[in-house]
Amino acid sequence: MVVKETLRLYPIAPLLIPHESTEDCIVNGFHIPKKSRLLPFGSGRRVCPGMQLGLTIVKQVIAQLVHCFEWELPRGMLPIELDMTEEFGLITLRAKHLLAIASYCLKI
Structure with missing residues (x-):
């Protein structure tokens, strides 16, 4: 569930091809203004x-990263100091990137 929720909030890639109306139009009685954006998705048999x-x-991959590495914040930074604010748009992005230091912890 954590992975699915993370991917929902922070998709790996934004919409690959922009889906935006170039002019005002009416579809099935609904007025679609110019520059409206569409988020296409499928469900049921048509899902990816x-x-x-x-x-x-x-x-x-997440399990391997957690298992093989020790993760630290830079320069003694405390977890409470992390900036978790988000920028909203078609997808939700973090306002500031997370910086973490990974050190390999398995014996060779």
Whole structure:
């Protein structure tokens, strides 16, 4: 659930192809103003066929990163000092990037 919620809030890539109306139009009785944006998605049989594989791979990669590395904040920074503010738009981004120092912890 944590992985799915993280991917929902912070998608890996923004919309690859912009879906934006170039002029005012009416679709099925609904007025669509110029510059309106569409967020296309599918469900049921039309959902992305690679979604399950992608979620499995992401979970495995996160598990390996947590298992193989010790993670620290830079220069003795405390977790309370992290800036978790977000910028809103078509996708939600963090206002400031997270900087973490990873050190390999497994014996070779």
